[in-house]
Amino acid sequence: MHHLGISLYPERSTPEHDEAYMAAAAKLGFDRIFTCLLSVRRSREQTLEEFGRFVATAHGYGFSVAVDTNPEVFARLGATPADLSPFAEMGVDTIRLDGHFDDKGDIQITRNPQGIKIQYNASSNMALDLMIERGADLRNMCVCHNFFPERFTGLGEGRFSWFSRKYRSLGLSVAAFVSSRAEDTFGPWDVYEGLPTCEDDRTRPIGLQLRHLLATGLVDDVLVGNCFASDVELAQMASVDTTRVTFGIVLDEDASGEERRSLWGFDHITRTDASDYLLRSSIPREAYRQTSIPARPVPGGLLQRGDVMIVNDNLAHYRGEVQIALRDIPDDGTRNLVGRIPGQELFLLDYVLPEHPFGFIR
Numbered sequence: 001m002h003h004l005g006i007s008l009y010p011e012r013s014t015p016e017h018d019e020a021y022m023a024a025a026a027k028l029g030f031d032r033i034f035t036c037l038l039s040v041r042r043s044r045e046q047t048l049e050e051f052g053r054f055v056a057t058a059h060g061y062g063f064s065v066a067v068d069t070n071p072e073v074f075a076r077l078g079a080t081p082a083d084l085s086p087f088a089e090m091g092v093d094t095i096r097l098d099g100h101f102d103d104k105g106d107i108q109i110t111r112n113p114q115g116i117k118i119q120y121n122a123s124s125n126m127a128l129d130l131m132i133e134r135g136a137d138l139r140n141m142c143v144c145h146n147f148f149p150e151r152f153t154g155l156g157e158g159r160f161s162w163f164s165r166k167y168r169s170l171g172l173s174v175a176a177f178v179s180s181r182a183e184d185t186f187g188p189w190d191v192y193e194g195l196p197t198c199e200d201d202r203t204r205p206i207g208l209q210l211r212h213l214l215a216t217g218l219v220d221d222v223l224v225g226n227c228f229a230s231d232v233e234l235a236q237m238a239s240v241d242t243t244r245v246t247f248g249i250v251l252d253e254d255a256s257g258e259e260r261r262s263l264w265g266f267d268h269i270t271r272t273d274a275s276d277y278l279l280r281s282s283i284p285r286e287a288y289r290q291t292s293i294p295a296r297p298v299p300g301g302l303l304q305r306g307d308v309m310i311v312n313d314n315l316a317h318y319r320g321e322v323q324i325a326l327r328d329i330p331d332d333g334t335r336n337l338v339g340r341i342p343g344q345e346l347f348l349l350d351y352v353l354p355e356h357p358f359g360f361i362r
Helices: 015-027 044-060 071-077 085-090 103-111 128-133 157-168 206-215 231-238 257-264 283-288 313-318 343-351
Strands: 003-007 032-036 064-069 094-097 117-121 141-144 174-178 221-224 245-247 278-281 307-311 322-325 335-340 357-360
Touching (some): 003 015, 015 044, 032 221, 044 071, 044 085, 094 103, 103 128, 128 141, 206 231, 206 245, 206 343, 221 231, 245 343, 257 307, 257 335
Parallel strands (some): 003 032, 003 221, 064 094, 094 117, 141 174, 245 357
Antiparallel strands (some): 278 322, 307 322, 307 335
């Protein structure tokens, strides 16, 4: 099951504003909160009191709370890998280790009696497999990628995939960040260029960022790294179908009612015998054995990558099949052009594997 989350930085906000954001997100089904103790410079007593109230409020809205830490934060709070009582006092559910301890400490902390989950940095190359082999409690471990405030410093697709596959292969859940594009957002530091994990997501709409991370099949939880995301952005994330790769579609004005039914009236799954030229869903064909789909010529005579097509009467055996062009192909009269995937979403085609589900956003 995928979980959606938000990030909050209490030292840079107000309790009232934070709680209003929690309430809005919780209403839409968000249930994870990320916050940061790395940037907090209050005393131990102030930190325990203020973040304790913050966590209690979050729990009241049904959120699980993760706090970003490192050994310096532990020292300020008087905590050690063997003694997590300050975090337990705050009510923290997950401790994220942006930096780590020695081998013994990194293993010992996973065995804490309070049951606090330990989250390691998924954007670093850690030998978690050896830790598990030496006694770290796998049931109490997970990983979360970094976010990157500075433009052009976020993870590339290849490195993101390499890290995520490495940790998923151990049975660990993986979290990553998307970024709000609302005005005046902020994070824990004085940098304001957004807070995504993957650099290419920085300028994408937030719903497309989420669909990208889900399409990789490598992420369990997705959180907004900066705050405050707008109500519209939160709603866009909440509306994303987390069970399949989904595409926006610019519908052709000539698309008929039957063609629209073929797009949205069926659960599409790609064929096992996949083509390099077409992404195919044969599922609608059975419903169109006796239903006519008159042929329409394709303007220009060429179908281009990202064009969405439905097989017409000229190839009646395949009539109703939904296809997406993966390469440019000539119009042979058997396919009607019913819409196009927006250019900024064409990269998602690369994630739709044989026998995998996909769909279109209305």
